[in-house]
Amino acid sequence: MTESANSGRGDGSAGLSLDDITVVDPGTMKRAVAAAAIGNVTEWFDFGVYAYIATTIGKVFYPGSNATVQMLAAFGTFAAAFVVRPLGGLFFGPLGDRIGRTRVLAVTMIMMAIGTFCIGVIPGYGSIGIAAPVFLLLARLVQGFSTGGEYGGAMTFIAEYAPDRRRGFLGSWLEFGTLTGYVMGAGIVTILSATLSAQELLSWGWRIPFLIAGPLGIVGLYLRIKLEETPAFARLTEAAERAHAERAQAERSATAEEFRAIFLRQWPALLQCVGLVLVWNVTNYMLTSYMPTYLSTELPARGGRAMGDTESYLLQIAVMLVMMAAVTFVGRASDRFGRKPVVMIGCVALVVLSIPSLLLIENSHTVPVFFGLLIMGLTLVIFSGSLPSTLPALFPTHIRQGSLSIAFNISVSLFGGTVATVMTALVSGTGELNWPAYYLMIAGVIGAVSLWFTRESANRPLAGSAPAVESIEDARELVNATR
DSSP states (O other), X not given: OOOOSOTTOOSOOSSOOGGGSEEOOHHHHHHHHHHHHHHHHHHHHHHHHHHHTHHHHHHHHSTTSOHHHHHHHHHHHHHHHHHHHHHHHHHHHHHHHHHOHHHHHHHHHHHHHHHHHHHHHOOOHHHHTTHHHHHHHHHHHHHHHHHHXXXXXXXXXXXXHSOGGGHHHHHHHHHHHHHHHHHHHHHHHHHHHHHSOHHHIIIIITHHHHXXXXXXXXXXXXXXXXXXXXXXXXXXXXXXXXXXXXXXXXXXXXXXXXXXXXXXXXXXXXXXXXXXXXXXXXXHHIXXXXXXXXXXXXXHHXXXXXXXXXXXXXXXXXXXXXXXXXXXHHHHHHHHHOHHHHHHHHHHHHHHHHHHHHHHHHTOSHHHHHHHHHHHHHHHHHHHHHHHHHSGGGSOGGGHHHHHHHHHHHHIIIIITTHHHHHHHHHHHHOOTTHHHHHHHHHHHHHHHHHHTSOOOTTSOOTTSOOEESSHHHHHHHHHHTO
16 A cells, blocks of 8 residues: 655645555555454444443442332442543554554454453452452453544544545445444343243353353454554554654653643544534434343333333344344445445434334333334444444544544543433432433434534545545546546
8 A cells, every 4th residue: 555645735736646645554444444343343332241240230330229220320430431532542542643554453352352351351239349350340440441542543543544435435334333333242141031041141151151242352453463553543643753853752751742732722523523423422322232122021010011122132133133224324425425424324313213212112122122222223323334434534643543542531431321321310219211212312402513513534544644535546537636
């Protein structure tokens, strides 16, 4: 592949030469997408397992409390990981801008796998008392810290490898990895719930899914250490090395300067990113983390049909499979029609369809519940298919990973990871079953406002990067078009 001789010229302006254009090798691009997506498989395998088995985790680590308190404690531990995610973003994001995307992604992959595996080997409260929930909390904090650098880094990695005309499609594969991990985790929990007795699941069966994370992490690490650095970052590094005779001094001042650039000069883009991540992740965690509990606990407590865990899990998995089939088509649509029109459809759908979706779910019978979850899932997939390519384009190359990691994780921590805890408290405290719909509608409005101020980025070079194409013929065509 060739990288622009002037990577600061990322606007497709007139006067381009072949040296100003990146030609992306298809084989390298496919490996890059696969390696980035495998991290999401591991991350969301854990989230899928934890969300589906939260009731059991509450009994293992917080016995002696009523069911609601156990749920709140289990989800509170789940949410604790999101408290440290911004710290992970602050640490790993600028580090990725300084030492490279691939090194940071390898480290976060290792940390995620270790944290998940450790949950599977922690003794329960009955064995070591209060130390059990403390160790569980520590493992979740390790996961949260590593995840703070994982997703922003993975989005940056794919965006910088992708040709401008296919960035939406290739970015959507990151969320295909997310859905794959979640379906794997949920599928294993469903099989365990169907084949083990309640006592077997409580005593040892719940550990099995967490232990599987070790081998998954090894596979992901192997794929990532084989990757080259992204073309955009490699060219940026070469330019920096030429510009700075005293490299060591540049390294010492790089992080402080990046923080100044991010918070003082990029704050409008930071706010846009926070708003877009909010609408995406409130929808995400409402469906994936809270709905299993809503179906199995909240509805029966207020007169709804008691839906068994296995039935609830299977409905969720069916919705996820539909989303897996749709997500890359949404990515293609964002390449063809633009990011903003596609994302706006999702925001409007949240405002208009959240109450109908929840009313179907409140029916608590199989067919209506499935269609209610499907509406929510198809709304979510609009964001999942288009935002992984939208968000990296908000920031220039030299501070892209840091800016994206910080904004993304602040938003997820404040608004996404707390969804299950907040919804459990609101529904339990007020008895109002429609709170999830109200929450989603508010998120839709915030997302639409944020999108209004966002620049369209489809089919355009990333800020601060050279135009990227798939072949030398495309490069020549672009050169001719700009003369």
